[in-house]
Amino acid sequence: MTGRPWSNVAIIGALLLLAIAIPRLGLPAFYVSLLTQTWIYGILAMSLDLLVGFTGLVSFMQAAFFGIGAYVVAIAATRYHFTDFWLTLLIAILVAAVTAAAFAALALRAEDVGFIIITLALNEIIWGLAYQWVSMSGGDNGITGFLRVDVGPFHTTGNAGFYYLSLTALIVCLTLLTLIVRSPFGLVLVGARERPRRMAALGYNVWLFRYLALIVAAMFAAVAGVLFAYYNEFVGPGSLSLDTTVQILIMVILGGTGTLIGPLLGAGILVFLSNALSDITQRWVLILGAVYVVTVMYAPDGIVGLVKQLAARARSRHALAPAAGSMPSAALNPREGPER
Amino acid sequence: MRRVFVFLRHHRTAAYVSVCAAVLALTAPSARGAEQPPIRIGVLASESGTAAAAGHDMVTAWKLYWAEHGERVDGRRIESTFYDTGSNPARALTVARQAVEQDHVQMIVGPYLANEGLAVAPYAIQHKIPFLEPTVSADDLTQRKANPYVIRVAGWTSSQPTHPAGDWAYDKGYRTVVTIADAYAFGYENVGGFNQTFTARGGKVLKQIWAPLGNTDYSPYLSQIEAAKPDAVFVEMVGADAVHFLQQWHAFGLKDKIPLIANETTTDQSNIRTLPADVVDGIVSFGHFAEGRDAAATQEFDTNFAAKTGKLPSYMAAAFFTAAQWIDSAMLKVHGNVEDTDAFLAAVRSVRLADSAFGPMKLDTYNNPVENVYVRRVETVSGPLAKYGKTWNVVVKAYPNVSQFWNLAPQEYLKQPVYSPTFQGVKAP
Numbered sequence: 160m161t162g163r164p165w166s167n168v169a170i171i172g173a174l175l176l177l178a179i180a181i182p183r184l185g186l187p188a189f190y191v192s193l194l195t196q197t198w199i200y201g202i203l204a205m206s207l208d209l210l211v212g213f214t215g216l217v218s219f220m221q222a223a224f225f226g227i228g229a230y231v232v233a234i235a236a237t238r239y240h241f242t243d244f245w246l247t248l249l250i251a252i253l254v255a256a257v258t259a260a261a262f263a264a265l266a267l268r269a270e271d272v273g274f275i276i277i278t279l280a281l282n283e284i285i286w287g288l289a290y291q292w293v294s295m296s297g298g299d300n301g302i303t304g305f306l307r308v309d310v311g312p313f314h315t316t317g318n319a320g321f322y323y324l325s326l327t328a329l330i331v332c333l334t335l336l337t338l339i340v341r342s343p344f345g346l347v348l349v350g351a352r353e354r355p356r357r358m359a360a361l362g363y364n365v366w367l368f369r370y371l372a373l374i375v376a377a378m379f380a381a382v383a384g385v386l387f388a389y390y391n392e393f394v395g396p397g398s399l400s401l402d403t404t405v406q407i408l409i410m411v412i413l414g415g416t417g418t419l420i421g422p423l424l425g426a427g428i429l430v431f432l433s434n435a436l437s438d439i440t441q442r443w444v445l446i447l448g449a450v451y452v453v454t455v456m457y458a459p460d461g462i463v464g465l466v467k468q469l470a471a472r473a474r475s476r477h478a479l480a481p482a483a484g485s486m487p488s489a490a491l492n493p494r495e496g497p498e499r
Numbered sequence: 500m501r502r503v504f505v506f507l508r509h510h511r512t513a514a515y516v517s518v519c520a521a522v523l524a525l526t527a528p529s530a531r532g533a534e535q536p537p538i539r540i541g542v543l544a545s546e547s548g549t550a551a552a553a554g555h556d557m558v559t560a561w562k563l564y565w566a567e568h569g570e571r572v573d574g575r576r577i578e579s580t581f582y583d584t585g586s587n588p589a590r591a592l593t594v595a596r597q598a599v600e601q602d603h604v605q606m607i608v609g610p611y612l613a614n615e616g617l618a619v620a621p622y623a624i625q626h627k628i629p630f631l632e633p634t635v636s637a638d639d640l641t642q643r644k645a646n647p648y649v650i651r652v653a654g655w656t657s658s659q660p661t662h663p664a665g666d667w668a669y670d671k672g673y674r675t676v677v678t679i680a681d682a683y684a685f686g687y688e689n690v691g692g693f694n695q696t697f698t699a700r701g702g703k704v705l706k707q708i709w710a711p712l713g714n715t716d717y718s719p720y721l722s723q724i725e726a727a728k729p730d731a732v733f734v735e736m737v738g739a740d741a742v743h744f745l746q747q748w749h750a751f752g753l754k755d756k757i758p759l760i761a762n763e764t765t766t767d768q769s770n771i772r773t774l775p776a777d778v779v780d781g782i783v784s785f786g787h788f789a790e791g792r793d794a795a796a797t798q799e800f801d802t803n804f805a806a807k808t809g810k811l812p813s814y815m816a817a818a819f820f821t822a823a824q825w826i827d828s829a830m831l832k833v834h835g836n837v838e839d840t841d842a843f844l845a846a847v848r849s850v851r852l853a854d855s856a857f858g859p860m861k862l863d864t865y866n867n868p869v870e871n872v873y874v875r876r877v878e879t880v881s882g883p884l885a886k887y888g889k890t891w892n893v894v895v896k897a898y899p900n901v902s903q904f905w906n907l908a909p910q911e912y913l914k915q916p917v918y919s920p921t922f923q924g925v926k927a928p
Contacts, residue, residue, distance in 0.1 A: 187600055187601040188596075188600035188601075189596055189597050189600040189601035190601070192593075192596050192600060193593075196593070290683075291682065293684075293687070293919050293920055293921070294919065294921060298683060298684055298687075298919075299613075299614050299683035299684050299712075300613060300614050300617050300637060300684045301588060301614060301617065301618065303617055303618065303620070303621050304621070304644075318600075391589060391592055391618070392621055392622070393588065393589070393592060393617075393618040393621070395588045395589065395614055395618065397587050397588055397589055398589060402587075434593070434594075434597065437547075437582075437583045437585075437594075441546045441547065441583065443547070443583070444547050444585075
């Protein structure tokens with residue numbers, strides 16, 4: 160952002176304190192529930208942002224890995240009576256990674272629209288499995304009959320306990336994803352997004368980097384899926400349907416692609432807005448649709464992009480120096496901001 | 500505007516925190532301060548998504564009952580809050596949380612779909628909230644997963660009306676059938692009921708076809724059916740699938756060629772009201788509701804519902820209306836004291852409806868109604884209701900007091916697994 164890192168630290172610190180304090184503020188448990196959902200969808204949306212925002216791959220199969228994570232929890236607990244949280248999490252991540260390794264190899268044979276269609280079809284395969292393989296997945300009815308398990312210090316049966324577990328997972332995932340996008344690996348992804356041929360000419364195997372990005376993103380999606388299954392104590396094919404795919408894509412676009420924090424914001428807006436609006440009117444889906452259209456038209460870089468743009472404009476007006484008039488347009492483009 | 504940005508720049512941290520605090524303060528509910536608090540009922544209905552039409556019928560019928568009978572029990576006001584499940588189980592669970600944790604409802608009525616009901620049930624049980632289900636028909640909720648908090652007021656199980664259907668088909672002289680149904684839980688259970696009783700008598704199922712939900716073209720299946728040359732066809736379809744199926748069944752000339760035995764949803768009023776009379780006329784079906792039933796309770800409900808909406812009621816509407824009637828009687832029994840959950844649940848269980856839009860109803864020990872199952876035939880609407888609809892289901896024969904276990908002892912019935920694509924109740928010869 161600007162050259163004042165201490166203020167960023169202060170903001171992050173304040174938000175973190177606020178997030179930690181929320182379950183103790185005496186709010187109705189339902190809001191804590193909705194925030195928990197936000198953290199979980201936030202992880203999922205950030206995982207997709209790694210692909211859409213940083214790698215430039217609009218993948219429509221992220222919901223499949225979310226669903227795989229969720230179904231691993233449900234199937235392990237109900238069919239095999241296996242309830243260890245950490246091992247379940249590990250298995251879910253591995254299953255998602257292996258599936259992603261196979262799917263990515265297929266999907267990366269195409270580009271642009273072809274890539275979208277292939278990922279869409281692959282997502283439908285997993286959905287079909289969940290819907291039709293009744294003896295394993297429970298089909299349309301999904302799976303119930305498993306419970307949240309305590310994880311370390313978190314007593315997850317209570318709303319607050321599960322809230323803190325999800326918040327911790329979110330912070331860990333956000334940190335890891337931030338490290339990944341700032342690492343040389345992440346920079347190559349961005350480079351390959353902007354100038355694939357030049358990156359190839361420089362000796363980078365662009366295909367391999369994209370392949371790895373798809374696998375890494377799937378692993379994060381599986382983490383979100385595991386949390387989602389425990390949160391609901393229910394898993395159904397809806398969790399990996401096209402609906403979910405579109406929803407997380409909207410979260411990413413609404414919040415701002417290539418920002419990580421934006422998709423988290425988008426997740427929160429979607430979760431809270433859909434609940435608030437459905438309280439007010441039956442036509443809430445329509446209003447939500449209008450919000451998306453307006454966002455895409457007037458804030459194509461999402462909310463984070465819009466905020467940055469407004470801040471930059473305010474700064475340039477405020478500045479007394481004549482240099483303000485020649486504010487470089489680059490500052491308006493959030494993608495080209497922090498090159499370090 | 501500019502000042503705001505200046506403020507933001509200089510006091511960003513403070514600004515963020517205060518904005519967040521303001522949002523939280525605004526969203527927190529204000530304290531309620533009535534001496535006699537109302538009875539709060541959370542009604543979960545699918546007002547958007549694939550089942551929106553059904554959800555709308557349910558809400559209308561629910562409101563109709565309370566408009567007719569007054570929203571009070573022993574002087575205590577009844578406050579119904581409606582929650583949109585979006586026809587989606589995860590969302591149904593979210594709104595159930597909202598109902599319980601934010602609005603502190605004392606009971607949940609609904610939702611509509613089986614998968615929504617199965618998702619919400621464990622949550623309601625955990626929080627000891629009476630979960631009253633007028634339409635959710637997933638067999639196991641009152642069978643292998645029966646629970647004191649889960650009661651199907653004015654409800655049914657998927658296989659309850661189809662057990663008599665199998666028996667009836669054999670008596671009718673049919674010896675071989677092909678079944679065609681939606682490939683999901685309701686279809687598996689609904690058809691399973693038919694197959695079990697039909698094959699127990701000695702009938703033979705030549706072929707079972709599972710068509711994907713949302714299918715629009717049934718012609719490949721229809722030619723398979725024709726090739727199999729069955730004595731009769733049993734069909735289960737819901738919503739638009741039923742409409743498409745019935746249209747094509749007629750268009751392919753099978754209607755006058757092969758006897759069709761339909762389940763309840765296929766010829767439900769919500770489907771046949773959209774179809775021309777000659778497409779559906781004369782089709783025989785099995786259900787726990789028949790809007791053309793010649794009884795005062797049904798006709799009165801039809802008349803009031805039609806006066807309000809301009810159309811004849813679906814079974815979903817009848818279910819929510821009758822559920823309101825059922826819950827009203829139970830609340831009256833405990834003098835509106837629903838806070839004593841155990842006493843209230845006992846009252847709900849003890850309700851006996853001498854007659855209702857469905858007919859007489861009472862619960863078995865697994866919390867599912869023992870109720871009439873009707874052999875129904877689609878006929879042109881006659882009488883004063885003719886202006887509200889083209890065709891309706893009239894009663895040809897009634898099977899009184901049908902249990903979800905048909906003629907088996909519950910313990911014996913529950914030894915078999917729930918119906919699925921791999922278990923259709925067919926005993927090995």
